[in-house]
Every structure is written in structure tokens, then in C-alpha cells.
Amino acid sequence: MTKASDLFIRCLEEEGVEYIFGVPGEENLDLLDSLSRSGKIKLILTRHEQGAGFMAATYGRHTGKAGVCMATLGPGATNLVTAAAYANLGGMPMLMVTGQKPIKSSKQGRFQILDVVDLMQPITKFTHQLASSDNIPSRVREAIRLAEEEKPGATHIELPEDIAEEQTQAVPLKASLSRRPNADEKAVRAAVKRIEQAHSPVLVLGAGANRKMTSRMLLQLVEKTGIPFVTTQLGKGVLDERHPKFLGCAALSAGDFVHTAIEASDLIINVGHDVIEKPPFFMKQGGPDVIHVSTKTAEVDPVYFPQIEVIGDIANAIWQIKNDVMPSPSWRFEAMLRARAAEVEHSAGMSDDMRFPLYPPCLVKQVRGAMPPDGIICLDNGVYKLWFARNYPACQPNTVLLDNALATMGAGLPSAMASAMIYPGRKVMAICGDGGFMMNSQEMETAVRLKLNITVLVLNDNSYGMIRWKQANMGFQDWGLTYGNPDFVKYAESYGASGHRVTSAEMLPDLLQQCLSTEGVHLIDCPVDYSENNRILNHEIKELSAKLSHTG
Numbered sequence: 001m002t003k004a005s006d007l008f009i010r011c012l013e014e015e016g017v018e019y020i021f022g023v024p025g026e027e028n029l030d031l032l033d034s035l036s037r038s039g040k041i042k043l044i045l046t047r048h049e050q051g052a053g054f055m056a057a058t059y060g061r062h063t064g065k066a067g068v069c070m071a072t073l074g075p076g077a078t079n080l081v082t083a084a085a086y087a088n089l090g091g092m093p094m095l096m097v098t099g100q101k102p103i104k105s106s107k108q109g110r111f112q113i114l115d116v117v118d119l120m121q122p123i124t125k126f127t128h129q130l131a132s133s134d135n136i137p138s139r140v141r142e143a144i145r146l147a148e149e150e151k152p153g154a155t156h157i158e159l160p161e162d163i164a165e166e167q168t169q170a171v172p173l174k175a176s177l178s179r180r181p182n183a184d185e186k187a188v189r190a191a192v193k194r195i196e197q198a199h200s201p202v203l204v205l206g207a208g209a210n211r212k213m214t215s216r217m218l219l220q221l222v223e224k225t226g227i228p229f230v231t232t233q234l235g236k237g238v239l240d241e242r243h244p245k246f247l248g249c250a251a252l253s254a255g256d257f258v259h260t261a262i263e264a265s266d267l268i269i270n271v272g273h274d275v276i277e278k279p280p281f282f283m284k285q286g287g288p289d290v291i292h293v294s295t296k297t298a299e300v301d302p303v304y305f306p307q308i309e310v311i312g313d314i315a316n317a318i319w320q321i322k323n324d325v326m327p328s329p330s331w332r333f334e335a336m337l338r339a340r341a342a343e344v345e346h347s348a349g350m351s352d353d354m355r356f357p358l359y360p361p362c363l364v365k366q367v368r369g370a371m372p373p374d375g376i377i378c379l380d381n382g383v384y385k386l387w388f389a390r391n392y393p394a395c396q397p398n399t400v401l402l403d404n405a406l407a408t409m410g411a412g413l414p415s416a417m418a419s420a421m422i423y424p425g426r427k428v429m430a431i432c433g434d435g436g437f438m439m440n441s442q443e444m445e446t447a448v449r450l451k452l453n454i455t456v457l458v459l460n461d462n463s464y465g466m467i468r469w470k471q472a473n474m475g476f477q478d479w480g481l482t483y484g485n486p487d488f489v490k491y492a493e494s495y496g497a498s499g500h501r502v503t504s505a506e507m508l509p510d511l512l513q514q515c516l517s518t519e520g521v522h523l524i525d526c527p528v529d530y531s532e533n534n535r536i537l538n539h540e541i542k543e544l545s546a547k548l549s550h551t552g
Helices: 004-014 026-036 049-063 081-090 116-123 133-148 185-197 212-225 257-263 314-324 334-351 360-370 384-391 412-422 434-439 443-449 465-473 488-494 505-516 533-551
Strands: 019-023 042-045 067-071 094-100 126-129 154-160 201-205 229-231 246-249 267-271 289-294 308-311 376-379 428-433 454-460 498-501 521-527
Touching: 004 026, 004 133, 004 154, 019 049, 026 042, 026 067, 026 094, 026 154, 049 067, 049 081, 049 094, 049 412, 081 094, 081 116, 081 154, 094 116, 094 133, 116 126, 116 154, 126 133, 133 154, 185 267, 185 289, 185 308, 185 314, 201 212, 201 257, 212 314, 229 257, 246 257, 246 334, 246 384, 257 334, 257 533, 289 314, 334 360, 334 384, 334 533, 360 384, 360 505, 376 384, 376 412, 384 428, 412 428, 412 434, 412 443, 412 454, 428 434, 434 454, 443 521, 454 488, 454 505, 465 533, 488 498, 488 521, 498 505, 505 521
Parallel strands: 019 042, 019 067, 067 094, 094 154, 126 154, 201 229, 201 267, 229 246, 267 289, 289 308, 376 428, 428 454, 454 521, 498 521
Antiparallel strands: none
């Protein structure tokens, strides 16, 4: 006979789980005791359940294996809700394990009790309360399987106290062999024929293309055919953005140079499209045809109705297309490449502006200069995310971690912490607005305790800058979005981290290099100036792009 909580941990070990991130409570004590005897799984104690969830999701994003996090019932479980939505919308495999009062008999009434299973229903792929210890192996196996299969996402298991302490003869289940089906050959042939007939085809790489094998196949396709490519924000880094055929990232909703490049095409090969992202283009009758390459069929709506769908394993589909397609001498990419050249020229003209507080294009250039090709930046959510998405070339997959799905604040620091744990030999930087940083800044203590090597760049403008920008765009008065910040240098030092303050644009490059080359947790307080966002993003770029489109 085996104690149920011991069996639960053995099931996680069988799945290859390395870490459980979380804040245990009274209802998790049996599980915690069992975890203490595991020789394979390490507990990462965080200061908030949300931080634990973001770390687990990021582990899943990097590895493709479900990250696991733990919380107690009631408020512990509700604190995981944002992280659950973050993982589920963003396609990050994650398993949440929450506790619960005894379900067979309880003397505490409804104290702290919520229907957590029902709460998780709309934001997970699977949610289940264990009512028998004999069911633990099958439920854990199903939760992990669903979390990891396409499209990856969040799953949840509730383990009540009385079930956790039961005795059982059940044993862990081994994972079954499972492979995604390959795309239909007729669909591939139709796609190849349409590509060869096109005048100006273009690749658009979305969230679902961000897989290792898909990345390799796409590079081979681009090298063979010379077809240019665009990325969405969640597709950044799928291919090296220093490649001469890279046309840009669709960071703005519309009107950017990259949209001009897409509009110059008569055929869009849309790889790994996910409706959770802002669309990189809108279809219209008589406009470019679209080939939809994904694991799932398209969700058709008035602005997305692809003419050809290639459904199955994406890497295999691209491999089949690459093998069969013959580059056409009639293909023309000049208009697309002119749009990219105009964007590069425009960005270069802004990135050398050394005003202080720092100008976003200059900030992006200096961070890119400090980070090696395999360095990982983890962006929180704010207006600076647009600048990094547009102007920061990602050299490798999953080296620019941003959230363009739930787009939540507070994930930047925990995401960087998980990245540093997974890749201890790589440079890792969290880039956070002051608002987002303060939402989970308590995890600085966790980072110091874990002896992580990370740099936290806090962009300080004493306001919720993204909303303040949009408030101005809508003609409203500047009201209700400013606040005061702590002394970030002293704040970092109070946790045992090293604090630094930028006092001129010229000092940032050396300071970044110093922090990235020195062990430990470093925080850099960096004042920023967003005052030109409206002029550049809403007017200047769109006017130049429209002019380019008209003359092209």
C-alpha cells in the first residue's frame, strides 16, 4: 500500500517533473511531506502564487514539458487564476495542483471553500477534483498529456486533504507513444501549386511556429526559396531576425512598415496562426490569398477565411512543402524589401538619440548591444513592449519572451527567474515597467535566495505608461494614472540584490555589461521618456508607411 500523496509525487516523477513552484498551505501538507522525500523534484518556494504560476508557465514555454505549480485552496487557488489564463492563452504547458478541505467529511463548514474546479473550467484545458486515490495515476497522466499536446496550455488537479492521506495500491502510468498526424498530401500539393503560381509570396510566422523542429524546417524553406518572412510578437525568434529576408515584426495593430510589406504580397503563407494574437493582417475579398498551415483548422471570420488549409504537424507540413516547391523566376520581392529597408533606416535615425530620461529606441539598441545572441530578455507588459517587438532583433527561438496573449503585467520578473534556472549559463534580463515590476517585486527575495544570475531593468516613468499614452490618444485629460515609486536601488538592496541607477543615457551600456557579467541579482532603475510615442507610432511611422505603399 502507498500513501496517496506519495503516489502523486511518484506520478510527477514518472512524467519527468523537475520543479514544483508554489506557496503551500495547510491543505497541501501531506503533499509537501511527500515532496520532501523526492530525490527528483525540487520545491521552489515563491512569495506569491502568481509568481509561481508565471515561473511554471515559463518553464513549459522553454522546455515543452508541463511546468508544475502548487497552491492551497481558496485564496491560494484564486491567486493562480491570472497565471492559468497566461499559460492557456499563450500556449504554455502547465499543471496546477491545489489543495482542498476533506470532501468526505468536514467540520469547518464552508470556510475558505470555493468551487475551484468550476472556477478553472473556462481558463484551462482540463480541471478535475480527485475523489479517490486510485484515480491519481490516470488523472495526472491525462493532465500532463493535455497540457503538452497542441495547443499547449494549463491544466488543474484538486487534491483534497482526506484523499491525499488515503492508502492505495495504484501505481504510476507510463506515457504512451503519441505522434501528431502529418498533413494530407493533396493539401500540400495544392499549397505548393499556389506558391509556385504566386507573384510575391510571403511567410507570416505566428505563435504555433515557435517549435524547434518547425524553426529548422522554416529556415530550410526560406533558404531554398528566398521567400521573405514576417513574425508576430509570439513568433519572434522562430527564425534569426538578422536574416536578409526578415521583413519585421507585426507589433502595431496596423499602419507599420511591416504591414506595407505584407500588403505588397499576393499570397500569404500563414504558419502557426493563433487567434489570441492581434492579427498581423486582415483578409478582404479580392486581396491576397492565404494558405493556413497549422495543427488545427482555421477559425473563419469576416477578416480571416484562408483559401487553402494544410492541417497536421507543422514541421512536417513545412518539410513537405519545402521538398516539393520549386522557386519561380517570376517571384518579385522588391516592394517588400524596400519596406523593410525603410523601417531599418527610420529606426536607425531614432536609436542614436541620447536624450535623458532614455528614449525607447535608444534603450532597445543599448540592450541589444549588451545581450549575446543566445541571451534571453523577458518583457513585462507595457508600451516598451511595442518598441522591443519592433526594434529588437531576436537571434534564436525563445530569446524574447513577451506576452501577446493575455498581455498581463507582473510576469516579467518571474519569467526571467525561470529562464535563469533552466539556462544557468546564459545571460537573462527582465525588462519591466515600474508598474508591472511592483506587481510581483516580492519575488526579488526568491531570486536572491535561489542565487540566480539575472538583471532586472526597471523602466521608471512613475505611471501606467501604456494606458496613459492611450488616454492621450483618445483626447482625455492626463488623470488618474500616475503614482510615486520607492527608491528602487534601496529596495533592491533590502532584498540582498545589487541596486543601480542610470543618470545619463551614456552610462547605460557599461552598466548593462557590468551587471550581466557579475553574478547575482541586479536591479537597474532606468528613467524613460515616452513623450514621443504618439508622434512616432501614431503619426510618423504610419505616414511614412502609407507614402511608401503609395509609391510602391
